[in-house]
Amino acid sequence: MSLSDQYPSNTDVQAEPIQLSRRRLLLGSAGAMASVSLLGFSPLTRAEEPKTLPDYVKWKNANEVIVHSANTIETERGAIGSGVVTPSDKLYVRNNLPAPNEQIVADRDAWKVSIKGVNNPKTLTIADLKDMGIETVTTVLQCSGNGRAFFEHGPGGTQWGTGAAGCIVWTGVRLRDVVEKLGGVKAGMNYITSTGGESLPAGLDPKTIQVERSVPTRALDQALLAWEMNDDPMPLAHGGPLRMVMPGYYGVNNVKYVEQVAFTEDQSEAKIQTSGYRIRPIGDKGAPGQPSMWEMPVKSWVTAPLSNTNKGRNMIHGVAFGGINAVAKVDVSIDGGKTWKQARFLGPDMGRYAWRPFVLATDLSPGEYRIVSRATDSEGNTQPPNRTENERGYGNASWKDHGVSVTVG
Amino acid sequence: MTLRAPLALAACLLTIGSALADEQFDAGKKVFLEQAQPSCTICHTLNDAGSAGAIGPNLDELKPSADQVVNAVSGGVGIMPAFDGSLSEEQIKAVAYYVEKATSK
Numbered sequence: 389m390s391l392s393d394q395y396p397s398n399t400d401v402q403a404e405p406i407q408l409s410r411r412r413l414l415l416g417s418a419g420a421m422a423s424v425s426l427l428g429f430s431p432l433t434r435a436e437e438p439k440t441l442p443d444y445v446k447w448k449n450a451n452e453v454i455v456h457s458a459n460t461i462e463t464e465r466g467a468i469g470s471g472v473v474t475p476s477d478k479l480y481v482r483n484n485l486p487a488p489n490e491q492i493v494a495d496r497d498a499w500k501v502s503i504k505g506v507n508n509p510k511t512l513t514i515a516d517l518k519d520m521g522i523e524t525v526t527t528v529l530q531c532s533g534n535g536r537a538f539f540e541h542g543p544g545g546t547q548w549g550t551g552a553a554g555c556i557v558w559t560g561v562r563l564r565d566v567v568e569k570l571g572g573v574k575a576g577m578n579y580i581t582s583t584g585g586e587s588l589p590a591g592l593d594p595k596t597i598q599v600e601r602s603v604p605t606r607a608l609d610q611a612l613l614a615w616e617m618n619d620d621p622m623p624l625a626h627g628g629p630l631r632m633v634m635p636g637y638y639g640v641n642n643v644k645y646v647e648q649v650a651f652t653e654d655q656s657e658a659k660i661q662t663s664g665y666r667i668r669p670i671g672d673k674g675a676p677g678q679p680s681m682w683e684m685p686v687k688s689w690v691t692a693p694l695s696n697t698n699k700g701r702n703m704i705h706g707v708a709f710g711g712i713n714a715v716a717k718v719d720v721s722i723d724g725g726k727t728w729k730q731a732r733f734l735g736p737d738m739g740r741y742a743w744r745p746f747v748l749a750t751d752l753s754p755g756e757y758r759i760v761s762r763a764t765d766s767e768g769n770t771q772p773p774n775r776t777e778n779e780r781g782y783g784n785a786s787w788k789d790h791g792v793s794v795t796v797g
Numbered sequence: 798m799t800l801r802a803p804l805a806l807a808a809c810l811l812t813i814g815s816a817l818a819d820e821q822f823d824a825g826k827k828v829f830l831e832q833a834q835p836s837c838t839i840c841h842t843l844n845d846a847g848s849a850g851a852i853g854p855n856l857d858e859l860k861p862s863a864d865q866v867v868n869a870v871s872g873g874v875g876i877m878p879a880f881d882g883s884l885s886e887e888q889i890k891a892v893a894y895y896v897e898k899a900t901s902k
Binding site: 592659664779 | 854873874876878879
């Protein structure tokens with residue numbers, strides 16, 4: 389496979405998810421992908437190639453997702469439509485380590501999490517947490533690498549288009565309420581450091597691959613220890629039985645299978661914190677001084693139409709969110725950004741950290757159109773035209789990259 | 798990605814057969830098994846190397862190009878560490894050659 393078919397330029401993004409789904413279907417780790425490796429596609433069946441889901445996500449809707457690998461599964465762009473909340477069976481999956489065994493969700497209330505760096509550190513079960521408080525928050529969950537496929541320098545890793553994002557309702561207890569019951573945060577602690585409970589292979593320094601992420605303590609305002617996702621017990625694939633939810637922060641900070649939450653003076657020494665998930669110039673190595681993938685900026689994209697549509701009246705749909713801030717408005721252009729019209733938000737406002745579906749009704753005559761959307765947050769920050777080039781292809785919010793070329797006939 | 802089970806297996810055996818005499822292949826296999834620290838085998842499944850690691854993608858299924866391997870090994874991807882500080886450029890080239898050859902159809 390050549391570099392050019394691996395890393396599509398932004399002019400052929402339309403065709404990209406399909407190519408990628410074919411190319412990436414057979415990736416994966418031994419256990420989880422056993423079923424995939426047994427598929428016997430012949431060249432003739434390529435067009436209707438079935439998408440086989442690894443066992444731990446068998447319950448996902450195979451028609452609405454792109455299987456990049458056993459641990460990276462993307463939502464089809466069109467599957468979001470005008471959805472206020474993303475159904476769990478369409479939601480993307482990005483596991484840095486293989487998901488733990490199903491056994492960890494057999495007795496959910498017995499799962500333990502140690503809370504440290506507070507005045508009275510304690511290990512609590514989910515049953516204990518349920519006695520401490522309950523809250524429901526809706527947030528956009530988005531992978532740092534969402535939009536990586538649009539970078540032209542070919543950053544390695546999963547080639548996500550728009551579908552490493554969803555809008556999810558989480559239920560759990562505010563971390564703030566837990567901390568209050570444990571005597572408050574110790575003085576001088578600058579970070580909330582959450583540790584994932586995945587089992588690690590022997591013979592490796594845990595710091596090499598452990599999923600442990602630190603975010604600034606200011607996130608205590610909104611952090612949630614969640615045991616439900618979209619009103620169901622937290623699925624194993626999404627971090628069940630217990631997940632740290634950091635509203636407004638990139639996905640990686642929402643640590644799955646969370647077994648320790650520590651208030652710490654310094655950031656974690658795990659590689660995923662020190663050198664991973666850092667924005668740096670192309671060619672540079674990851675290092676602690678570089679910006680970490682924490683708060684998300686304002687972003688939007690069109691979800692329909694995506695390639696072809698009929699002439700006449702059309703509804704242009706999409707989703708917009710403000711990341712760490714609420715989204716205030718979204719404009720849509722059908723001429724690649726020369727002229728803009730404000731779109732209307734659809735459905736209920738699910739709060740500061742949620743996305744809002746939008747719609748703009750427009751009359752289209754036959755021809756070629758470049759449809760783009762550009763959101764503005766409550767602080768007046770507007771989605772930028774261009775991406776910030778960076779080695780790993782993180783944080784793409786470019787409205788140009790996220791536009792679609794549509795043929796009206 | 799179009800060759801399937803029996804065909805792919807046959808093609809695979811052929812490739813390995815002809816590559817056995819290949820110095821670059823042997824050098825790369827040594828990097829894969831021993832020289833890379835941590836060893837590629839801890840995290841990856843690769844039949845030819847007899848490894849069954851399940852942290853990263855199964856390389857027999859991924860069938861990465863040499864470029865893709867160089868990219869991943871030099872810079873790291875996700876939680877996979879970067880090896881550009883611990884392996885020489887020749888070693889990285891060799892392991893890339895090895896992985897591509899050992900997994901190509």
